[in-house]
Amino acid sequence: MEGTPQTHEFKTEVRQVLNLIINSLYSNQEIFLRELISNASDAIDKVRFQSQTDPDILNGDSDFKIKIRPDGIARTLEISDNGIGMTHDEVMENIGTIAKSGTAGFLEMLEQAKSADVLTPELIGQFGVGFYSAFMVAEKITLVTRAAGATPDQAVRWESSGDGTFTVAPAHRDQRGTTITLALKKGDKDDPDYTDQWSIRRIVKQHSDFVAYPIVMDVEKEVPIPDNEQIKDKEGKPIGETTRRVVEEETLNAMKAIWTQPKDTVDDKTHEEFYKHLAHDWNPPLARLHLKFEGATEYDALLYIPSQAPFDLFQPERRHGIQLYCKRVFIMEDCKALMPEYLRFVKGVVDAPDLNLNVSREILQQDRLVINIRNNLVNKLLELLGKMTTEDYEKFYEQFGAVIKEGIYSDSNKRTKLAALARYKTTRSDGAWVGLDDYIKRMQPDQKAIYYITGDDMNALINSPHLEKLKEKSYEVLLMVDPVDEWVMQVLTEYDGKPFKSAEKGDLELEDAADETDKEAYNALFGFIKGQLAAKIKEVKASARLKDSVACLSGDNYDMSAYMEKLLKAAGQKPPEVQRVLELNMAHPVMAKIKTLYENDRDNPALNDYCHMLYDLAVVAEGGKLENPARFSRMVGDVLTRAIP
Numbered sequence: 001m002e003g004t005p006q007t008h009e010f011k012t013e014v015r016q017v018l019n020l021i022i023n024s025l026y027s028n029q030e031i032f033l034r035e036l037i038s039n040a041s042d043a044i045d046k047v048r049f050q051s052q053t054d055p056d057i058l059n060g061d062s063d064f065k066i067k068i069r070p071d072g073i074a075r076t077l078e079i080s081d082n083g084i085g086m087t088h089d090e091v092m093e094n095i096g097t098i099a100k101s102g103t104a105g106f107l108e109m110l111e112q113a114k115s116a117d118v119l120t121p122e123l124i125g126q127f128g129v130g131f132y133s134a135f136m137v138a139e140k141i142t143l144v145t146r147a148a149g150a151t152p153d154q155a156v157r158w159e160s161s162g163d164g165t166f167t168v169a170p171a172h173r174d175q176r177g178t179t180i181t182l183a184l185k186k187g188d189k190d191d192p193d194y195t196d197q198w199s200i201r202r203i204v205k206q207h208s209d210f211v212a213y214p215i216v217m218d219v220e221k222e223v224p225i226p227d228n229e230q231i232k233d234k235e236g237k238p239i240g241e242t243t244r245r246v247v248e249e250e251t252l253n254a255m256k257a258i259w260t261q262p263k264d265t266v267d268d269k270t271h272e273e274f275y276k277h278l279a280h281d282w283n284p285p286l287a288r289l290h291l292k293f294e295g296a297t298e299y300d301a302l303l304y305i306p307s308q309a310p311f312d313l314f315q316p317e318r319r320h321g322i323q324l325y326c327k328r329v330f331i332m333e334d335c336k337a338l339m340p341e342y343l344r345f346v347k348g349v350v351d352a353p354d355l356n357l358n359v360s361r362e363i364l365q366q367d368r369l370v371i372n373i374r375n376n377l378v379n380k381l382l383e384l385l386g387k388m389t390t391e392d393y394e395k396f397y398e399q400f401g402a403v404i405k406e407g408i409y410s411d412s413n414k415r416t417k418l419a420a421l422a423r424y425k426t427t428r429s430d431g432a433w434v435g436l437d438d439y440i441k442r443m444q445p446d447q448k449a450i451y452y453i454t455g456d457d458m459n460a461l462i463n464s465p466h467l468e469k470l471k472e473k474s475y476e477v478l479l480m481v482d483p484v485d486e487w488v489m490q491v492l493t494e495y496d497g498k499p500f501k502s503a504e505k506g507d508l509e510l511e512d513a514a515d516e517t518d519k520e521a522y523n524a525l526f527g528f529i530k531g532q533l534a535a536k537i538k539e540v541k542a543s544a545r546l547k548d549s550v551a552c553l554s555g556d557n558y559d560m561s562a563y564m565e566k567l568l569k570a571a572g573q574k575p576p577e578v579q580r581v582l583e584l585n586m587a588h589p590v591m592a593k594i595k596t597l598y599e600n601d602r603d604n605p606a607l608n609d610y611c612h613m614l615y616d617l618a619v620v621a622e623g624g625k626l627e628n629p630a631r632f633s634r635m636v637g638d639v640l641t642r643a644i645p
C-alpha cells in the first residue's frame with residue numbers, strides 16, 4: 001500500500017547542519033557510506049539485542065546482513081539492512097524533525113569558531129552527523145523502512161532532496177529493516193564513481209572493515225561450468241563454453257574481532273583503524289590496553305584512551321564507550337556497568353563468554369562477574385596511566401585530568417591510586433604540572449603539610465595574599481582551579497602520611513606565627529573592628545599568613561571555602577552563610593597608625609571607614625565581589641586625596 005506523501009519541514013538546526021555538510025565536507029565525501037553502514041549495523045545490533053528476550057521479533061529472519069546495490073545505469077546506490085527498522089513516529093523523530101542532542105553542541109561549537117572552515121572530518125566524525133552526510137553525494141534520498149513487529153503494509157517511505165523539506169508516506173516492504181536509496185549527483189570527474197564495484201569495495205574495506213555483520217554486494221563472476229553439465233565431443237573434449245557468468249553475493253568486509261586475537265598479532269595500524277571504527281574518532285588513540293584474562297573468569301578486553309576529549313565529556317547524557325560482547329556476538333553498546341564514570345572517556349570492547357545474557361542493564365550493575373571485570377579493568381587502566389611517559393601523560397591530563405579527579409571523590413577504594421595520578425600547577429612549578437609524589441620530594445625539611453589553595457583564576461591564586469608567608473618560607477602551594485578540586489579536597493585529607501592544608505583555612509602551623517605580645521596590645525582595636533563589621537565576620541585576628549598585604553579573609557578548618565561558596569551559588573544553590581575571619585597583618589605600618597588613631601580618638605568617624613576598607617581590601621585581594629563597590633571607590637579616592645601632598 002503506497003499512500004499520499006505528506007510534506008514536512010526540516011527543523012532549523014537540521015537544516016543548518018545539512019547546509020554545512022553539503023558545503024564544507026566536499027573533500028571527504030566517501031565517508032557517507034561508512035555512516036550509512038554504521039547506522040545499518042546499529043539497527044541490526046538493536047534487533048539482535050531485543051531478540052534475546054523476545055525471539056519472535058526476528059520472525060525467522062536471522063541472517064543478518066547489510067546489502068549494497070549499485071546501479072550504474074539508473075545512477076543509484078542502495079544500502080539495505082534487516083535491522084530493527086523504524087515506525088512512522090520513529091522516522092519523524094529520528095530523521096528531520098528532532099535534532100539530536102549532539103546537533104546543538106555541534107552548531108554551538110561552530111558558532112564559537114565563527115567559521116565553517118573548521119568543519120574538519122575529525123569534527124564530523126566526533127559529532128556523528130551520520131545520515132545527513134549522504135546528501136553530499138545524493139540529490140535525492142529515499143528511505144523505506146519497516147519496524148520489527150510491524151506488518152509489510154506498515155512500512156514508511158521518507159524522501160527528500162535536502163532542500164528544506166521532506167515527505168513521509170505509508171509504504172510496503174516485504175521484510176523487516178531499512179532500505180536507503182541514493183539518487184547520485186553528477187559529481188566531478190575526479191570523484192569516485194559510487195556505482196563502481198571497485199570503488200565500493202575500496203571504501204568498505206577502508207572505513208567499515210570491522211563492522212560485525214557481513215556487508216554484501218552482488219557481483220558478476222566467471223565460474224567454471226561443472227564437468228557433467230559441459231557439452232563435450234566424442235573424445236570428451238568440451239565443445240562449448242567451460243565457464244559462465246553468474247551473479248554471486250560477496251562479502252566485502254573482514255568482520256575481524258581483533259580483541260580475540262593474540263596481542264602480538266595485531267599491529268598498530270590495525271588498532272588505529274579499529275579504534276576509529278569503534279570510537280567514530282578520526283584521531284589515533286593515545287594509548288591502548290589489550291588484555292586476555294584467564295583463570296576463574298575469562299574474558300578479552302581491548303580498550304583505548306582517546307587523544308582528545310569529546311565535546312560532550314561533561315554532558316550527563318553522553319554515552320560510555322564500552323561495547324559488551326559475548327563470544328564475539330555483540331550484546332550492547334554503552335555498557336556503563338563495566339567502567340566507572342570517571343573513566344567514561346575510555347573506548348573499547350569487552351568480550352565475556354561466561355556472562356548471563358538474560359539480564360537487564362540494571363541487573364548487570366550488580367552481577368558479580370561484571371563487578372569483577374570492572375575492577376580488573378580499572379586497575380589495569382590506572383596502571384597504564386601511571387606508566388605513561390611524562391609527555392604522553394601530560395597530553396592525557398590536559399584532556400581528561402578533571403574527569404580522573406572525579407574518581408578521587410567518588411571511588412574511595414581507588415582514592416590513593418587516583419590521587420597519585422593527579423597533577424597540579426604550583427607556586428613553584430612555573431606553569432608545569434606537579435604530582436603529589438614529586439611535591440612531597442620537594443617539601444622543605446621543616447614542612448609538615450601539603451598546602452593548597454582553590455579558586456577559579458590561576459593568576460589571582462598565585463598572587464593571593466594567603467600565600468605570602470608560605471612563599472617566604474619556600475613552601476610550595478598547589479593551585480587548584482578545577483571546580484572538581486573543591487569536592488576532591490573534602491575527601492582527600494592526606495597523601496603518603498602528609499596532611500593537606502588549605503592556605504586560606506585554619507592555622508597554617510607555621511613556626512613563626514604572630515607574636516603573642518602584639519596580639520594583646522591589639523585586643524581592644526580588634527574588638528572595635530569586629531563590632532563595626534559584626535554582620536560580615538566572626539572574628540578579627542593577627543595573621544600568620546600575611547607578609548606584604550594588610551588584610552585577608554580566612555576560614556576555620558571545616559568552613560566552606562570562598563570558591564566553594566561561589567560554585568554553589570553559580571549552581572543556583574543557597575549555601576549556608578559562612579562568616580569568615582578577618583586576618584590583619586601586624587607587621588604592616590597601617591595597623592600601628594589605625595591603632596594610634598583608635599587610642600587617641602575612638603569616636604573619629606574615619607575609623608568606621610577604615611574598618612570597612614580593611615574588609616573590602618581582603619575581599620578584593622582574593623578576587624571576591626564587593627558588597628558596595630561604590631563606597632569602596634569613594635573611600636579610596638578620599639584616602640588618595642589625603643595621601644598625595
Ligand SMILES: Nc1ncnc2c1ncn2[C@@H]1O[C@H](COP(=O)(O)OP(=O)(O)OP(=O)(O)O)[C@@H](O)[C@H]1O
Pocket residue numbers: 035039040043081083084085086094095100127128129130131132178
Ligand atoms: N538503517 C537504519 N535503521 C534503523 N534506524 C536508523 C537507520 N538509520 C538511521 N536510523 C535512525 O535514525 C537516527 C539518526 O541517524 P543519524 O545517522 O543521523 O545519527 P546517529 O546514528 O544517531 O548518530 P551517529 O551517526 O553519531 O551514530 C539513528 O539514531 C537511528 O535511530
